[in-house]
Amino acid sequence: MGQPLGPALVAPGVIELDFIARRGEFQLEARASLPSTGITGVFGRSGAGKSTLVNAIAGVAADVSGRIEVDGQAFLDSASGVRLAIEARRVGYVFQDARLFPHLRVETNLRYGARRAPADGPVALWENIIEALDLSQLLRRWPHSLSGGERQRVAIGRALLARPRLMLMDEPLASLDAPRKSEILHYIERLRDACPVPMLYVSHALDELVRIADHLLLLSEGKVMASGPFIELIADSTLQPYLGRFEAGSVLECVVKSHDEAFGLSVLGFVGGELRVPQLDAPLGTRLRARLRARDVALALSDPIDLSITNRVKGTVMSLTFRDGPYVDVLLNASGAHLHALVTRESCARLGLAAGVPVIALIKAVALDSRAVGYARRSR
Amino acid sequence: MPVLLLSLRVAALATLLCLPVAIALAWMLARHRFPGRMVLDALVHAPLVLPPVVVGYGLLGLFGRQSWAGEWLAQRFAVQLPFSTAGAVLAAAVMALPLMVRSVRLGLEAIDRGLETAARTLGAGPLDAFLTVSLPLMLPGIVAGAVLAFAASLGEFGATMTFAANIPDETRTLTLAIYTALQTPGGEDTAKALVMISMSLAVAALLIAEWASRLAQRWLRPA
Structure with missing residues (x-):
């Protein structure tokens, strides 16, 4: 639920x-x-106000009143007439449609923000970012010759190289196909470790957020329904109506324990x-998140034999x-x-399920492919 | 060939004079809402629909010796516009302006405004964003407009004749020279030669305009 804010509670490290x-x-x-x-x-459905939220923070939205503060600096404070220009806010904005400058090569696009970034702050991360995003092969290319995934x-990279204090990503994967989405998410996971810039990542697809989000801001019809640690909110059954019936599920924090090369499995x-x-292509000991959709979990009262589910x-x-309808969500x-x-x-x-009944949850291994698994932040 | 050189000079100067004015006008008309916008729009486009002689007459009223502006120019800068090369340039520029404004404006409206927003989030101020993103992307429209304005200036007749008259080596441009040659007994051969030159220039202008539009298509391909 939206926390009421006292005016004196503004501390650095907070948006x-x-x-x-x-x-x-x-x-x-x-x-x-x-x-x-x-x-x-x-997170929220279409029309929940996700884009409006990031546009207001970036200063792109026109009609905004109230207060926006990032790390103690006011972007907007209507009471005292403060309204920072877009370029003074130093937010890196990754748009759904990439918005690369069509008249500039990739390298010049990348340097556009870097050239305008102030000299103070963290050391330029050119090499790190080029490497983390595998951009070195693209530098001489023109934007129109890039694929959708390459453009994003x-x-x-262009947004990060401007050394933003905050990254805003507005459904950056919306126009990509599923394998491409997974690929870009993998890059975002790499960036999170290579270049620690706080990020607001807008999506209406929970499985994207499951892979990468630490915190969740849940919007519905122009209101904040909840804000809190991702793992906690995703398991909160009172929020299930906002998360959507078929997206409901659990997120498990796991560690890679072993690989079974012969059968092609990881434990x-x-x-x-x-x-x-x-x-999974991950070394032993890697911490990751597995998302388990509620509909991929079956229940049994006793351990069944003669069943393929491992x-x-x-x-x-x-x-x-x-x-609604014939469904029950069993926690x-x-x-x-x-x-x-x-x-x-x-x-x-038929099974007589009720609170306190011991059961066995049956989960098919194939329900947990790499797309349902996200790599947890390494530095934690 | 002094007639050709004079024509090229007048057309080139008229085009250069038009450029900044047309870009500023296109910018204001395409991107801003302000009182009097419709009036300004109509005023810019008036030379397209008015008889050129009427435009020339209007310029005489504005910049003639008796007018306030004409007197000020004469006293302050010792410049006399009517019946001078400068006058021919001004007449050609005013006639070409609407063509250039239309072309630049079309180019400007084809640009995704989101690109400038993206530039702003990357730290560019409004002017910086315009100069480094919108202006280069408008370039094909500007080139096409400039070619059009140059060609129109070469062909300008009525307003030049009325405002700057038909003075050899001063205001007698290609079209006025063709007209004069046709009025002169035995001038048909001269007229034919001048017509050939005029047509070659027109074809060259069309080729350049075509090249500019191809460049535009490459640049403005959705990215």
């Missing part, structure tokens, strides 16, 4: 939002306090046990949430890890 932005008939009321470290996912990589350990997944996690039913506690399973009311009645 304070308390503003109203209007666009035609639409109005966004944003009140939230976000950490200015790591990646904050801004250049746009991300992930988490507090509730082990999960076998299609082999992942069997023991747990206890914590609660049942009845959804399990597996040694401290929370698992959601989406089953039908009919199954629920």
Whole structure:
């Protein structure tokens, strides 16, 4: 829920939002306090106000009143008449449509912001960013000759090279196909480690955020519904209506325990046990996040034999949430890890599921392919 | 060939005079809403619809010896516009201005305004963003407009005749020379030669305009 902000609570390391932005008939009321470290996912359906939020922070939106502060510096303070120009805010904005300058080669595009960045602050990260985003092969190319994924990589690099204090990404993957999305997300994961700039990442696809987000800002119909640590909010069943029935699920923090080369599997350990997944290209000990959709989890009362499903996690039913139609969301506690399973009311009645009933959660290994797995921040 | 040189000089100067004015006008008309915008738009485009002789007459009223502006120019700078090469340049420029404004404006409106926003988020101020992003992208439109204005200036007749008259080596440009040759007994051969030159210049201008539009297509391809 939006935290009410006292005026004296502004501290460095925080993005304070308390503003109203209007666009035609639409109005966004944003009140939230976000950490200015790591990646904050801004999630909501179309029309929830996600783009309006980042546009207001960037200074691109016209009709905004209230207060926006980043690390103690006021971008906007209507009460005292402060409204920083776009270029003075130093936010790196990655647009959905990349917006590379068509008359400049990739290298000149990349240097556009770098040349205008003030000399103070962190040392220029040219080599790091070129390497992290694999841009060295593209430097001589023209924007129109790039593929969609390459364009977004250049746009991300260009924004970062301007040494922003805050990165805003507005659905940067919206126009890409699934393999390309996964590829760019992988680059964003690499960047998060190479170049620690706080990031607001807008998306209406929860599986993107699961891979990268530390914090979640949940918007619905122009209002902030929740703001908090990603893992906590994603498991909060009261927020499920905003997260969408078929996107509901659990996020498990795992460690790579072993690889099974012969069968092409990797074994992930988490507090509730082990999960076998299609082999991941990650060294042993890598911390990562596995997203488990509720509909990929089946329940059994006893350990079934003659079944192909290899992942069997023991747990206890914590609660049942009845959804519209035939569905029930069953929340399990597996040694401290929370698992959601989406089953039908009919199954629920047949098995006699109720709070306190011990069950076994059955999870197909193929439900946990690399696209459902994100690499957790290495530095933590 | 003094007639050709004079024509080229008048057309080139008229084009140069038009350029900054046309870019500023196109910018204001395409990107800003201000009171009197419609009036300004109509005024800029008036030479397209008015008879050129009327435009020349208007210029005489504005810059003639009896006018306030004409007197000021004569006293302050010892410049006399009517019946001078400078006058021919001004007449050609005023006639060509709407063509150039239209071309530059089309070029400007084809540019994604989001590109300037992107430049601003990268630390460029409004003027910086305009000069480094919009202006280069407008260049094909500006080149096309300049070629059009240059060609129109070479062909300008009515306003020049009225405002600057038909003075040999001063205001007698190619078209006025063709007209004069046709009025002179035995001048048909001269007229034919001048017509050939005039047509060659027109073809060259068209080729340059075509090249500019191809460049535009490459630049403005959605990125």
